[in-house]
């Protein structure tokens with residue numbers, strides 16, 4: 001059987017730097033654990049625009065459809081801020097999500113013990129935090145039609161459409177319940193059913209999937225505005241949160257910031273199973289391209305490395321190896337090894353991107 | 365000249381209890397400061413549904429259009445959870461906002477010194493916090509058409525429409541810049557221009573209003589997901605935030621929770637000037653109807669009283685009297701007087717809703 005395949009799209013800004021460390025980890029797994037991956041690389045975002053005049057070449061898109069997992073770094077940067085909407089770096093990312101049909105975006109918000117002081121929240125509020133946000137990623141207002149800027153009664157009007165079908169809600173709900181079963185067995189679904197009909201349908205379908213297929217999982221519903229409040233007030237009340245594309249964008253960023261260390265947070269975007277049984281999948285850090293520190297060796301590669309750990313778990317059925325990698329990272333952090341973004345008042349050993357990668361391999 | 369007029373819509377849950385204390389404050393201003401108001405009362409929300417079969421009677425709507433200011437308590441409760449969407453308590457509130465055309469919703473997030481320990485955030489992150497969120501309140505996905513649940517290809521689909529015209533964006537932007545001039549002179553506008561065309565138009569129009577009419581105010585733009593992060597990370601970076609109806613709903617609740625004491629936060633919803641020069645206006649606490657504690661004398665009336673202080677400032681041109689009321693509340697808090705929701709580990713003098721009202725009048 002062929003080796004499992006990975007397509008690396010390092011992208012812009014700090015993307016290539018953090019991805020360089022991931023590549024070393026991938027090689028380590030081949031050399032030391034006999035997990036050999038067939039790795040290829042290509043361009044996305046501004047880097048692709050510079051070469052192809054668009055943020056994702058068709059050949060790259062086709063290749064992404066074929067591999068077992070895509071690892072993405074980050075896209076965007078000031079150089080591309082004034083490009084037309086249709087060729088902005090973000091469009092490359094959105095095209096990957098949409099055409100690979102990666103409907104279930106898993107965003108863990110976990111607080112590492114060694115970094116609990118780092119949050120703007122009080123230690124007892126965040127220490128030991130471990131929640132999983134499941135964000136619908138291929139529909140809603142991100143993709144609904146009609147959309148655009150139109151002329152109407154002598155002025156312009158900006159229009160976007162929030163749209164969810166029953167089956168779109170069903171599949172992401174299932175994905176959340178499945179996850180909950182392997183975690184704290186609790187799902188909280190968030191929408192604005194008090195204001196939006198799409199939210200009414202969302203709530204109803206999530207409830208039905210629960211009653212028919214997952215009655216043993218605890219389900220609650222919350223309005224998204226209250227959800228934002230409750231995340232700030234007492235985030236540990238949550239286990240799995242399931243929500244739509246736009247609410248998920250905002251609430252997962254809010255949850256991410258609770259942990260205080262954005263440079264630590266990975267994500268997985270999963271679709272339907274392929275012929276070989278693996279889900280279509282893309283893995284990426286939650287942080288952006290951070291153009292302000294790009295190329296300076298300051299970036300924290302951990303979020304990107306943890307994204308590869310998620311790939312081990314969700315694409316390659318190597319949960320134990322994923323845990324090994326996560327434990328290695330915990331150890332390095334406990335030893336006080338710190339990239340610039342993790343340097344708190346309590347100090348630590350300052351390291352560069354490359355040194356952090358090396359320390360993690362050492363700990364492996 | 366006739367006395368300025370106020371319509372009180374106490375609504376559901378704790379609404380009537382907290383409003384009872386506001387009425388005493390209004391009387392105090394008449395008796396002691398010669399500020400006599402012509403006060404009338406009516407029903408809204410579930411309370412209106414019980415009598416009229418809908419959450420706002422047409423006569424109440426007409427009366428709201430005529431008065432100088434509406435004071436609203438809160439709407440909603442479990443008793444009404446299964447009503448049809450069109451007659452839910454919230455629809456009464458949304459009808460008032462829409463028909464009075466209250467496009468500018470001012471939501472201060474302020475942290476009272478005496479309560480800084482109360483936040484889930486670290487004290488230095490929130491002590492002295494004073495930001496103002498200006499939320500567009502009459503358009504966007506709350507009101508855009510088409511909307512509803514439709515049948516399509518054999519399944520249901522939930523649809524809502526995000527819609528903003530240039531003039532809708534212009535007027536709320538002006539309102540934010542005007543406020544900023546009287547505060548820290550800084551506006552941050554939030555949208556998702558990287559994903560939504562309505563956000564592109566939003567950003568462009570806010571920038572144009574700035575350049576043409578308020579070049580002296582500092583303006584920045586931020587994606588709403590990053591906005592949620594930055595609110596949690598370091599909220600003091602903001603002065604005035606301007607954003608649309610849905611983002612405003614979520615971000616203002618997130619900001620409110622930063623202060624740790626939802627029972628303290630007022631809001632003002634303002635429209636265009638009426639013939640007498642006063643803006644159409646409705647004032648209401650940010651907290652909800654809290655059915656779980658309704659009728660037990662536990663509710664904190666301060667948010668509702670501070671909403672009346674906003675009425676003094678924005679509707680009745682009595683900024684000094686508003687400050688007097690705010691100072692009285694600060695004094696009572698500094699003295700350790702606490703309703704149940706404000707009882708922290710450091711203790712204090714526990715009081716009921718009525719006692720809190722009395723203490724504030726005493727301090728006046």
Ligand SMILES: CC(C)[C@H](C(=O)O)[C@@H](O)C(=O)O
Nearest residue numbers: 090093094249556558559589
């Ligand atoms: C870059 C942007 C298009 C994207 C989104 O809005 O989904 C990002 O914020 C994210 O959350 O992955």
Ligand SMILES: CC(C)[C@H](C(=O)O)[C@@H](O)C(=O)O
Nearest residue numbers: 192194195225454457458613
């Ligand atoms: C009650 C509800 C309709 C309302 C809203 O969504 O606007 C509330 O959350 C608010 O923020 O005033």
